[in-house]
Amino acid sequence: MRLRTAWVALLGIAVAVNVACGGSEPSNKSADASSPSATPSGQRVDTANAGAVTGVVQIDGVPPKNEAIKMNADPVCIRENKTPQFQETYMVSSDGKTLGNVFVYVKDGLGNYAFDNPTTPATIDQKECRYHPHVFGMRVGQPLEILNSDPTLHNIHALPKNNSEFNNGQPIQGMKMTHTFDKPEVMVPFKCDVHGWMNAYVGVLPHPYFAVTKDDGKFELKDVPAGTYTIEAWHEKLGPMTQSVTIGPKESKEITFVFKAASPTATN
Amino acid sequence: MLHRFSQFVAACTVLLILAGSLVTSHDAGLSVPDWPTSYGWSMFTFPPSMWVANILYEHGHRLIATSVGFLTIVLAVWLWIAEPRRWLRWLGVAALGAIIAQGMLGGLTVLFFLPPAVSTAHAGLAEIFFCLTVAIALFTSPGWNAAGASVDDATLRGFATATTILVYSQILIGATMRHTGAGLAIPDFPMMFGHIIPDHWDGAIAIHFAHRVGALVVTLSVVSLAAFIWTRHRDRAELTRPVLLLLALVATQVTLGALTVLSRRDPWINSFHVVNGAMVLTTSLVITLRSWRTPIRNAEAGTSLGPAMPSPAGANPQPALSTSPSALRNPESTLKRRA
Numbered sequence: 001m002r003l004r005t006a007w008v009a010l011l012g013i014a015v016a017v018n019v020a021c022g023g024s025e026p027s028n029k030s031a032d033a034s035s036p037s038a039t040p041s042g043q044r045v046d047t048a049n050a051g052a053v054t055g056v057v058q059i060d061g062v063p064p065k066n067e068a069i070k071m072n073a074d075p076v077c078i079r080e081n082k083t084p085q086f087q088e089t090y091m092v093s094s095d096g097k098t099l100g101n102v103f104v105y106v107k108d109g110l111g112n113y114a115f116d117n118p119t120t121p122a123t124i125d126q127k128e129c130r131y132h133p134h135v136f137g138m139r140v141g142q143p144l145e146i147l148n149s150d151p152t153l154h155n156i157h158a159l160p161k162n163n164s165e166f167n168n169g170q171p172i173q174g175m176k177m178t179h180t181f182d183k184p185e186v187m188v189p190f191k192c193d194v195h196g197w198m199n200a201y202v203g204v205l206p207h208p209y210f211a212v213t214k215d216d217g218k219f220e221l222k223d224v225p226a227g228t229y230t231i232e233a234w235h236e237k238l239g240p241m242t243q244s245v246t247i248g249p250k251e252s253k254e255i256t257f258v259f260k261a262a263s264p265t266a267t268n
Numbered sequence: 269m270l271h272r273f274s275q276f277v278a279a280c281t282v283l284l285i286l287a288g289s290l291v292t293s294h295d296a297g298l299s300v301p302d303w304p305t306s307y308g309w310s311m312f313t314f315p316p317s318m319w320v321a322n323i324l325y326e327h328g329h330r331l332i333a334t335s336v337g338f339l340t341i342v343l344a345v346w347l348w349i350a351e352p353r354r355w356l357r358w359l360g361v362a363a364l365g366a367i368i369a370q371g372m373l374g375g376l377t378v379l380f381f382l383p384p385a386v387s388t389a390h391a392g393l394a395e396i397f398f399c400l401t402v403a404i405a406l407f408t409s410p411g412w413n414a415a416g417a418s419v420d421d422a423t424l425r426g427f428a429t430a431t432t433i434l435v436y437s438q439i440l441i442g443a444t445m446r447h448t449g450a451g452l453a454i455p456d457f458p459m460m461f462g463h464i465i466p467d468h469w470d471g472a473i474a475i476h477f478a479h480r481v482g483a484l485v486v487t488l489s490v491v492s493l494a495a496f497i498w499t500r501h502r503d504r505a506e507l508t509r510p511v512l513l514l515l516a517l518v519a520t521q522v523t524l525g526a527l528t529v530l531s532r533r534d535p536w537i538n539s540f541h542v543v544n545g546a547m548v549l550t551t552s553l554v555i556t557l558r559s560w561r562t563p564i565r566n567a568e569a570g571t572s573l574g575p576a577m578p579s580p581a582g583a584n585p586q587p588a589l590s591t592s593p594s595a596l597r598n599p600e601s602t603l604k605r606r607a
Contacts, residue, residue: 073320073321073322074320074321075320076320077321152318152320153307153318153320153323155298155299155300155301157298157301165381167298167301167381168301169300169301169302169307169308171307171308171318193295193296193297193298193299193301193322194296194299194320194321194322194323195321195322196294196295196321196322
């Protein structure tokens, strides 16, 4: 009796395991993109009378060196990268005065202006075991195309606070998936849990007034309607800084952000 | 043979705990985003060429866990067929239930992006499962089933049991610290922000501090238990040998804990700290179970499954009967033969 009971139990467990662990070849599935939001209502920007906010992001002091990346864990990553790789935390100009990879945007002041949803997708590519771009902006409801250009697998793992977290595998070169964020958020980090050195950040905004500086530190926010605005500059290690600026019709104002570099002995 | 196999399952569980701790130490818990499949493949057919970087740790952990699961099925079935002690048969079933629950918790923690409560429960249940495999190995051992008196000291039982509970509590605090990202909430050692106790607090600092205090409490408890055994039961090798091992393991554990902080959580040091912690727990458990051997065997005798244990002082003398599995299966015929 005990023996028969044991065999029945064993068979049941074997069936359960077989059902649970079975799987098929991977499919090139995409995440469902949420449906485009309805035509936004609200005041439209009169671009004929709009102005601009331009400026530069500077850095005061010498920032820490960017961390070197060891890609030994994946031979494909070593093969794809012919030169030594470093994190892109501090993208400083050759004269050491200006700072790149800073996300600059209108944080406040737009009231109830409405903006058309963009139809072209934003993109992020996993190439040479790095994210391209490292810092970028996109719109709420805009499709984000996530591409794996590498001959190795990645997982794309977003860790938002306001939006839904997701983590999808892209094991095959050329796989593409699409995702949309339905709430504004500055910033949403991305990471690859397979290759721990990979990271990126996206700012998700309900309006088009954002830019990312290159290492010359320059930014331009075009077609900004007249008004008083809070402009924020965000850096992944140095944090955010804000300024208030008032622009009149067809007026262009220039502002400067100056980040103090962390002490070289500071722990990041 | 059953005893040897149960030892093998316990040894494989050590490997499984190491594999699991390497996953967390390398932040690889979500490197395989799906479960129970692996990037869409069955976990058994996922190509080894794709086990790159952190996937090696996560997928390796899943394969080792599945293997230990199958071994546990065999152990539970073997116990059910061959073990005359009903409670031990059900202990095998409990071990099987535990590892199935472990698998579910592991899958849930991946699918829900590592919620700290689920990840901590996964870590805590891993230790319980390891304890069950070690207990089964002990209960099937010739030493446990041999005739002859064993220690019968109620104070020792209380002391050893309390120590084991303290060790497990410390492990749970450590798991909570690990899975809430508080491992370096206090970045220096042995001082805390340059002071004896932290000069400022938040949740992460509090849990990290609790783990350091817990280490002190466990160390004191183990040292006291060792002193107790050495003064009262120096002639009992089944207690003195494991308590010496326990002292060595606790010293190693404190060292590894310090090095984990000083190395800024080197993944391998961190992982061996977890595995060594599991060894501390099960060594304390062995001492505890051996201190309870007399009441357990007396309870077995009460259910006709074996002889009562002779008291060391000679009171309540009982015939020293064989406690081999065959004798236990037929206690009445054994008694008739003796008569």
